Amino acid sequence: MNIQECMSKDVQIASPNQSIRDAAQKMKEIDAGFLPVGENDRLVGMITDRDIAVRGVGAGKGPDTPIRDIMSKEVLYCFEDESVEDVSQKMAKQQVRRMPVLNRDKRLVGVISLGDISQQDQSGGAEALSSISSPGGQHVQH
Template sequence: MKVSDVMTRDVQVASPTDTVADVARRMSEIDSGVMPIQQGGQIVGLITDRDIVIRVVGEGRDNEIPVSEVMTSPVETCLASESLKTATKRMADLQMRRLVIVDDQGSLAGILSLGDVAREASARALGHTLEEISEDGAR
């Protein structure tokens, strides 16, 4: 199974000059805890709800500052064509909850989160259980 089979697509991005307040509002509207920061077609950073809490609220900074001042950079990426097993091992090794997924040209393709991985594992477990029930026959 490939990363592209389970990743979240249609990811919204922010610009490095967008304010933290604006990005936080957008994250709330789309119910996401992460937003890649893109400039000139390249991913230059990533901001999470945790970044905002720790680096803005926790430090008493103004939420009108540009996200470039508090984003995480550089960003760990993974190819959409990589195996899910390889990607999840990398997430575990790096102790990361999310990976930015890029295509072969380095453009944003999606995000792989622990939630995506859990949903896939749950779907596989459900499929396996249904197979077992079907093999045993209906009772």
């Protein structure tokens, strides 16, 4: 099974010029912990609730701080035609719980989470979650 068969296709994208307040409000509205950040039809970063808490508030930045100042610029992603098994292994190796999905033209087409994977593939999602949640797997989520 390919990722495109189980990914979430309704993706909200933030602009790097929006404030972290805007990002937090959008996350609350859609009940998500992260937003892809796009500019000029390209994925340029990710912002998570953790970024807002640690890199924003924890670093003394105010709610009007642009997303660009605190977003994660290293974007870990997968392609829509990759297999669920390959992507769950990639997520476990990179210790992330969610990942943007691109088409082969590198355009954002969706988001995949461990929850999406576990609904389709009980063993892959559980294995990835176990790896990410292990004591040695305390990485910042992108």
